[in-house]
Every structure is written in structure tokens, then in C-alpha cells.
Amino acid sequence: MNLLKKLSEAQGPSGNESVVRAIIKKELKPYVDEMYTDKYGNLIARQKGKGVSVMLAAHMDEVGLMVGEVDSQGKIFISAIGGLEPITLLGENVQLITSKGKKLEGLITTRDIQDSHELEELPGMGNLYVDVGMTREEVDKAGVIPGDYVYIVKDYLELGEGGNFVSGKALDDRVGCYMLIELAKKLKKSKGNMYYVFTVQEEIGLFGAKTSVYSIDPDYAIVVDVTESGDGKIGGAVKCLGKGPVIVVKDGEMMTTRCINKWLFDIARKNKIPFQPDVSDFGTTDALNVAVSKGGLPCGVVGVPVRNIHTTTSVAHKQDIKDAIKLIELLLKNPPRICL
Structure with a gap:
């Protein structure tokens, strides 16, 4: 999965997805008939067909950081882009590209601990800063200003015997981007009119998803994302690594379309693909905005379970990714017509 490694290590926080977009464009070019970037920054690729029009969507952006302010000592305080837990950021190596184009190396730290009572307190985002040794x-001379992006540097790893597990930053949702690219290769001869949509700014409000639907007008959509694994949680895991893709029935904000879910369930059972139905009271995906754009759009969600989501040490299982690709491929070789 060299492509997943490349996507994971690429820098692409919300609002700054151009590096990721360039990688995807290069990989997709041989397999699609047309490709363009819309006014909002979404990358949309099409394989022309005479059948049903289907939208497959995954978001390019990742949670990240930017400069908030600089204090009198040169400490660069940071602001979160999307949902990040401050405790997971301590000690991370970062790169900061200043407004003058200068690259600074640094690390995320916090104020000195003065007594044992402070050890019991988890640091808030306002207590974290980047130390660049200046x-x-x-810092001012280098051109550091509020709004400069701070990029976390993390290598992609393969774990376990046989390298069956992968770990890295931005698996949310570079796993989905990887899956869409692989599906474009496999569905080139599909009878459907296939759209592959790589959205921006999911992590801060699902914004790219909302605008992307307007230019393509599909019959239905399937959103591909990752979902928090329940491995190791008290009460038993609901979504586990290595037990197959997740088919989302309900999340914290929406219900997916029943007939799309039935298609996915039936195909998985028929082809002995393990799967995990998901009913959750928390979180959501691009599907929330895709489903209510224009006049409304039937929508399904296929997810891959991931441990430690929104951290630089996210972990996924290769077989879950492969099974999710296979499930969607079998459905869309000859896309069915929607039946509500």
C-alpha cells in the first residue's frame, strides 16, 4: 500500500489540501475521462457511462494546527483545526511554513510543571506551544504570523506479523481517498456514470461535500470514511479492526438510505465479505451535507474502523480496507437504480 503511505504522510489540513489533491490527480489521470477542481477546491473525476450516475466521496483534509499567537519569548501558541485532543499532541515534531516561505522545525510542548498537583491536570490547547528555538x-524576522499552518510530521508504519496493520497520521480520511483511487481502477468498465469526489474542509464543517453535489447531480451517493473502532473499550467492541468494513445505518446526525444499506448487506452476505452494521449516537460524515444538498440525495456510508482517530498514531487493518473496496466494487460494476 505504497499509495496509502504517500497519502498519509502528505500534508493537507482543512483549507490547505493542495498537496493531497495533486497526488490524487496524478494517480487518477489514467483511469478517468475527465477531472476538474471546482470553485471550492473539491476534486471531481468522472468515468462516463450510460447507466445510473453514482457519486463516491471521500474527504482530502485532515485535522491540523495553525499559529494562534507568539508571546514575548518566541513561544508559538497554536490553534486546532478540527477535533484534536491536546494531550495527544505533546512531543510531536512539526514543521512551520511562514508567511515568507521559510521552513522552521519545531516540537510541541507545554509550560513547565511546577508541582505534583499539576501532573493530574491535562493540558488544554491554550497551554500548548511550538518551540522552534528562536x-x-x-520568529518575527522569519515571518511567523497568526494563520500560518503548523504541520505535524509523522512516518507511516506497517505493524504486526506480516504488516497487516497500518499506522500513521491522517488515516481519516486518506484511507477513503486511497479506496476511491483503487475503485476508479477497478470500475473503469462499470456500466454506471461514475463520479469520484474528493472533498475539502470536512473536518471543520463538511463544507466541501455540500457544494460538490451541485455540479454533478448524481442519482445517489456512497460516502467512504473511517470510523472510530471500539477495540479495548469497556463493554466490548462494537466496531473492531479485522472484522470487516462498517456499513453505517445511523450516526449522530443522520439516517442513511435503507435500500442502499440493503444492497450492501446482501452483497456482503452473498460474497462472504465480513461487515459490521453501525448504529451510533455520535459523529457524522460528509453524507450529512451530501444527503440534503439540492433537492436531496439518497446516501449510504461505508467506513473502515480505525483506532486512535484524529491522532498521529491512528491504526487500521489492511484487510478491512481491501474488503471495503471489494464490497463497493461488486455493488457498482452494474449500479442498481435507487428504490426508496
């Missing part, structure tokens, strides 16, 4: 004057 004075305030040197």
Missing part, C-alpha cells in the same frame, strides 16, 4: 525577534 527569540521573539527571530
Whole structure:
């Protein structure tokens, strides 16, 4: 999965997805008939067909950081882009690209602990800062200003015997981007009119998904994303690594379309693909905005379970990714017509 490694290690926080978009464009070019970037930054690729029009969507952006302010000592305080737990950021190596184009290396740290009672308190985002080893004057000269992106640097790893597990940053949702690229290769001869949509700014409000539907007008959509694994949680895991893709029935914000879910369930059972139905009271995906754009759109969600979501140490199982690709491929070789 060299492509997944490349996607995971690429920098693409919300609002700054251009590097990821360039990788995807290069990989997709041989397999699609047309491709363009819309006004909002979504990448849309099409394989022309005479059948049903289907939208497959995955988001390019990742949670991230940017400069909030710089204090008198040159400490660069940071602001979160999307949902990040401050405790998971301590000690991370980062790169900061300044407004003058200068690259600074640094690490995320917090104020010194003064007594044992402070050890019991988890640091908030406001207590974290980037140390680049510079004075305030040197930081100013380098061109550091509020709004500069701070990029977390993390290598992609393969874990376990046989490398069956993968770990890295931004698996949410570079796993989905990887899956869409692989599906474009496999569905080139599909009878459907296939759209592959790589959205922006999912992590801060699902914004790209909402605008992307307007230019393509599909018959229905399937959103591909990752979902928090329940491995190791008290009460038993609901979604486990290695037990197949997740088919979302309900999340914290929406219900997916029943007939799409039935298609997926039936295909999985018929082809002995393990799967995990998901009913959750928390979280959501791009499907929320896709489903209510224009006049409304039937929508399904296929997910891959991931441990430690929204951290740089996310973990996924290769077989879950492969099974999710196979499930969607079998459905869309000859896409069925929607029946509500």
C-alpha cells in the first residue's frame, strides 16, 4: 500500500489540501475521462457511462494546527483545526511554513510543571506551544504570523506479523481517498456514470461535500470514511479492526438510505465479505451535507474502523480496507437504480 503511505504522510489540513489533491490527480489521470477542481477546491473525476450516475466521496483534509499567537519569548501558541485532543499532541515534531516561505522545525510542548498537583491536570490547547528555538525577534524576522499552518510530521508504519496493520497520521480520511483511487481502477468498465469526489474542509464543517453535489447531480451517493473502532473499550467492541468494513445505518446526525444499506448487506452476505452494521449516537460524515444538498440525495456510508482517530498514531487493518473496496466494487460494476 505504497499509495496509502504517500497519502498519509502528505500534508493537507482543512483549507490547505493542495498537496493531497495533486497526488490524487496524478494517480487518477489514467483511469478517468475527465477531472476538474471546482470553485471550492473539491476534486471531481468522472468515468462516463450510460447507466445510473453514482457519486463516491471521500474527504482530502485532515485535522491540523495553525499559529494562534507568539508571546514575548518566541513561544508559538497554536490553534486546532478540527477535533484534536491536546494531550495527544505533546512531543510531536512539526514543521512551520511562514508567511515568507521559510521552513522552521519545531516540537510541541507545554509550560513547565511546577508541582505534583499539576501532573493530574491535562493540558488544554491554550497551554500548548511550538518551540522552534528562536527569540521573539527571530520568529518575527522569519515571518511567523497568526494563520500560518503548523504541520505535524509523522512516518507511516506497517505493524504486526506480516504488516497487516497500518499506522500513521491522517488515516481519516486518506484511507477513503486511497479506496476511491483503487475503485476508479477497478470500475473503469462499470456500466454506471461514475463520479469520484474528493472533498475539502470536512473536518471543520463538511463544507466541501455540500457544494460538490451541485455540479454533478448524481442519482445517489456512497460516502467512504473511517470510523472510530471500539477495540479495548469497556463493554466490548462494537466496531473492531479485522472484522470487516462498517456499513453505517445511523450516526449522530443522520439516517442513511435503507435500500442502499440493503444492497450492501446482501452483497456482503452473498460474497462472504465480513461487515459490521453501525448504529451510533455520535459523529457524522460528509453524507450529512451530501444527503440534503439540492433537492436531496439518497446516501449510504461505508467506513473502515480505525483506532486512535484524529491522532498521529491512528491504526487500521489492511484487510478491512481491501474488503471495503471489494464490497463497493461488486455493488457498482452494474449500479442498481435507487428504490426508496
